[in-house]
Amino acid sequence: MTARTLYQKLVDSHTVARLDEQNLLLFCDLHLMNEYTSPQAFAGLYEQHRSVPMPGQNVAVVSHIIPTHPTKFRVIADPPSALQATNLKKNCDHFGIPLFDTNDALQGIEHVVAPEHGMIRPGMVVICGDSHTTTYGALGALGFGIGTTEVEHVLATQTLAYRPAKDMRIRVDGVLPVGVTSKDLVLAIIGRIGAQGARGYVVEFCGTAIDALSIEARFTLCNMTVEAGSRGALIAPDQKAVDYVLAHAPDIGTKHREAALASWRDLHSDADAAFDVEHRFDASEVVPHVTWGTSPDQVTAIDGHMPRLQDLPEGPVRTSAQRALQYTRLQEGTAIEGTPVQHVFIGSCTNGRIEDLRAAATIVRGRHVADGVRAMVVPGSGAVKAAAEAEGLDRVFLDAGFEWRQPGCSMCLAMNDDVLAEGVRCASTTNRNFEGRQGRGAITHLMSPAMAAAAAVTGRITDARTLETLP
Known part of the structure; x- marks a missing residue:
């Protein structure tokens, strides 16, 4: 079998059908929604009299418009924003989609809420109408943002017409100095390769410095990789990632744990897999960075x-x-x-x-x-x-x-x-x-x-x- 990158393995394992030479139909394990990219999609479902066949694999969060004033009960005062939140609840209730609503005690930002509640596991394809869905690559999941018309398609079919990206590997070896973080590292990387330096690519991070990062630091790294134009970011799941997922996903009990662990072991790029572009960085040279x-x-x-x-x-x-x-x-x-x-x-x-x-x-x-x-x-x-x-x-x-x-x-x-x-x-x-x-x-x-x-x-x-x- 031809050697494959982690990205290629994830795409292959989720390909439902090949549409043409450049596009395929990709199954989406989880679709996250927010209040501002979903209204038109739901309207399209109503107009076409379509249902949501897999409501449990779609989750909604009110996050972008919500006020954060330190009050016990939150009220969205802005009428258009309040309407967005109200309509999201109405649509989720109608189609049976789970919702973290305005005053849910566990409410928050979608890309923080999803992994902390065990929704993200290695090997998944996760999509959302938000570009920072790349965050989930920290756990070996392929996450990326989609547009409103694509949101409607996913709701109706749990699949997405997808054109595969090219592969980029960024290796970071060495040790980050004391007082230097993954935010500094990713800013340094973006500064070197440019805001369009990873355009058209899914980036896989590797190296001793990446191995040393905590899972939360990896979230930061993958989250901001989209600012280099990338279509995704990945880190092969190691023991840290496995421990994080098992700690946050109590539903993976003894009965399913061994099967899960076995499937996750192959989630890495093959030793002789070819990447289209490769970059190398020395972590010891990174210092705190600030945008100007x-x-x-x-x-x-x-x-x-x-x-x-x-x-x-x-x-x-x-x-x-x-x-x-x-x-x-x-x-x-x-x-x-x-x-x-x-x-x-x-x-x-x-x-x-x-x-x-x-x-x-x-x-x-x-x-x-x-x-x-x-x-x-x-x-x-x-x-x-x-x-x-x-x-x-x-x-x-x-x-x-x-x-x-x-x-x-x-x-x-x-x-x-x-x-x-x-x-x-x-x-x-x-x-x-x-x-x-x-x-x-x-x-x-x-x-x-x-x-x-x-x-x-x-x-x-x-x-x-x-x-x-x-x-």
Whole structure:
């Protein structure tokens, strides 16, 4: 048999039929939905008098529009957003689809909720109307985002017309230095290969540095790989991944465990499998990274500087950098460290898990938010919030002057009432720094939770490693 990559094995095992030379019909083990990419899909089902044949393999979450104010009972005040949530519940009730609704105690961001409740297992194909579905590659599952018309097709058939991607392998060996995280690593990778560097590819990560990452750190890595244009991200499931899944999926009892373990053992690329493109990185060379522009690949090391336009090639790269500097109100050639911030946001599907909050709390403990800075922590889910409160992390943040919020997407994107004003500069643990992403005219600097916490207590972009307590 021809040697295959992990990606090829996953596609082969889920191929229902080949449609033509370039496209096939892919079975989807799990389809996640949210309130903003599903309305048109449900409308199409009603119009065509179609049912949802596998409702249990579809799960919905209200996440992007939900308010995160610290109240016991949440009410969506914005009428259009409230209608989206109401319609999602109505549609889920009609078709029998499980829903994490607005005031569900376990509600949260879809990409945090799904794995923590054991929905994601190695070898699965998981899709969602959200680009950061790549997160699930951390557990050896093929996850990717789809469009609204495709959502309707999946609801009606549990399959998807799919054009396979090419294979890319990124090997990261060595040891990440103390105070450097997977968020820094992925920003460094995107900075090197570019925002379109993985376009048309599914990326498989491997190497000793990847092996050393926790599962939550791997979620962050796979989550942000889409910012390099990738169609998916994968890490072959090892014992860490297996232990995580078994700990979060109690339904895999003794009767089914051996069969599951046996099937997961083959979820790796064959030794002589060929990749279309390969990159190598040395983890020991990675330092904390911060974005300076309006694309995740416009990034620099914490001791770096804004680019000088004359040093960039003429054309789109220079034009993009010039526009980014104008938007972010920064001067070419100046240092990124020391840039003042007015807001700090810790949360999102990229960095809203318990490990992220612990890292931020380590920096915050015993310190206070700087004057003139508003700082907020938004847990990724109800389960994360409960775990953090059980550890006393909420008190650490509150005592330091942070806002401790209810779970949700919040300030990752301006689709709810957590929106930045024009000109406000935010140190953010999110995944995108596009123009207007956190509010019209707002300025976003992507960084790790520890770096965001350091910015909160100093009032400026700061190397977290220089503070007395390391994360």
